[in-house]
Amino acid sequence: MSMTATMTRMNINLLSPTDKQALTQNTYAKKSYFQDLFTKDQIEVNCESFSRSFQNEIERILLEKNLIEEETPLECLHEVLSDEMKAYNFDDGVNKISTYFYETDQAFMKVYHQYIQFLREHFVKEPFWFQETPTIRIHCPNARNSHHYPRYHTDIAYGHPPEEINIWLPLTDILTGHGFRTMSVSSSKSIIESFDYHYEKFINEAIHNKNFSAYCDTLSAPAPTSFGEMLAFDPRCIHTGEPLVSHTRASMDIRILPLSQYKKMTIEYQGSGRRKILFSPGNCYNIQNSDYFLENTGI
Ligand SMILES: [Fe+2]
8 A cells, every 4th residue: 555645636725716606516415425324414423541641741741840839730720821921822722831741752642543543443543644734722711812713714724624633622521611613514504505615705804893703602612521531523614712711621633534535535635824834644634544554653
């Protein structure tokens, strides 16, 4: 099996606005691979040993990077972090403390790769491409620029392939809520349809119109996922973070792309953010697929 695909694909940015709309309409018209696999829009899967391991790893890295002075439960981090660490950059909604996890270390990545093995054996049960670096988020209550949130979106609207599967893993207890909301595919479809399948118009409204966000609040629900479970959802589901009430939420999110779906893709997807990252092996995804990687690295 070759490690990377050789098919030539049309870059998403070369499509005309009309073709992009048609692609989006088609994405929402059909049953997704996720729905085929799980007959639902979102499912929860127990992965408690990994939740605990990731939690421990994050606490360790916080100490080793001198971001905290003594062991602190993740849900209490807001009590010891400075305002500067907690404040959100209004453009991308990322706070400084989360940026320290753009790079982790070997021990953390070992746990991540064991988690990939777990997903391969117990979740999708077929080979997949996987996000090379997981996204760690640490959201604190009362942080400056919290009004960045909610910011309803789908990752697809930011350039991700609709063939991906979103996985979100809380690393703190739910307490007063994770500050994360999701919507069903059918509600998401009705919203995207109301913008004539024009993602940019939807995103623009979600950023600038508080009334629209309030409407999305009525269609979405807080993630009910307990610590120890992971939430996997259809990538067409609109979702958002929202301000935390009184505790810090730590979470990890990744995307995986089954090879069976990747092979059928005729579009090369590319992020619309600052980095313009390509959603392809060796770029957003690990250069080796799950099976090649797990066979050759002795996990
Ligand atoms: Fe997202």
